[in-house]
Amino acid sequence: MSVVAKATYFWRSAAVGLRHSPFVHFIAVTTIAIALFSAGMARGAARVLDNLLASLGGEVEVTVYLSPEMGEDEVHGMRTRVEEVSAGQVTVVPPDAALTRLRTELGDLGDALAELPENPLPATLELRVPPEKRNPAALQALAKDLRAMPGVSGVDYGEAAVERLTAIARALRFGSLVAFVVVLGATVIIVAATLQLAIYARRGEIEIQKLVGATDRFVKAPFLLEGLLQGLMGAGVALLGLWAFGHVLGPTLGQLFAFLLGPGVGAAWVEPRLALELVGAGCGLGLGGSFVAVGRFLRV
Template structure:
């Protein structure tokens, strides 16, 4: 109905819903692929506690066993001076002869469990490990951890803000479209009321129109996401949204359309 009477506003409604859901969907793609692509990077988040040279083997073993039982810890492993030397020589390549066993201390390497790798939790675990008397220093790459989560938070916030903004504009445009349609059909609605049509009966086609507009916007958003995925996927290996997420996005488009129609049709029917 609105496309025949107000094609520009009808098209704008579909496009704004599409851009709204596209923003949400793009955020979903970023979040999904961030987890896929940066999962290995996140696994590199570990804490290394360097211990005093005078620490005996039994004390170190007891500490490792205790740290491994922390709820945030996936595993804790002791690294002897010889093992540290071997690792350093392997990493340094041609400069491997620079190091000797006396140069590198023994340490405890702690891998943080998934779900506990945010900066605050990692720092809390590091601070707890630092309370052991024989621990000289604790390092975990605080700057790296914070930057990793800053990227995630910025991507999340941007997607949500853009999605909400486009959704709000879409609701306003749909409301304006429905208003024009209601006013254009004022005479027809008056006749329907004269023959006994209830407000619910009169309102129904407008609500269905809003839902249809939202679903069209959802389908367009899904198409835009797929095109973006296809283009970027040529250069970066990506995974697409799972089917429940895609269907949920289209359904959310229908909900936006319904809300826009419901907000407008009830108010303007009273004036007809």
């Protein structure tokens, strides 16, 4: 039998197997679709989380408090040095501007500051941290370098808030990874179990093939293709579900939470790269489940 004839027979046999046991394969396809849909939702949630971290990270500012006795020229010289050390954008806040800002933030209570005999606030430098230094370790090292500069009386960057936000993001990613591994294992087991039922239903055909001299690979190939087809159909259903979710609920979520999570909420949930990844994962799940089923049941 030629290669083309074998390939034609394998695909036709796999299609016949799907048609003869529709309910069994429906369970397998549904399981794969649920697993891939969950993975796609987790990817979308991770993107939203990254947008949240980026938006909050963009608000991370390091405030450098300078000594009160520094003159205007010394303050601007300090600004240049801080920009060189941090590679960020530095804004000088003179004492008068700092006092005005404080009065505005205090509201009605700010009128009490007008009774002060002199301005107690020093000049400050507000540093907008570049993206690569918005993690706790980099911010801590930067704050240490800034405190060591002459003329700096204090440095504040909201250390506790940054560390807490980073810890939450790390925990969410780890939890998503653990959940994905569990769902992946459960999916392979369910797909393997459903294919074992399909194999059992065709045990007579398999026995005849073995009696006439069919090789182990020849017997296994149609079932492996069945698993591959299951994976492709499951990926298609998952992508359709993600597309529907993005078009039905995506705009609503984008409008509700755009102020906090940024524009990533309303963005397309099905991207070309994600589609390719889900199709590949679906094929892998289908082939993995069918391989396990064939290996355990046929014993060939």
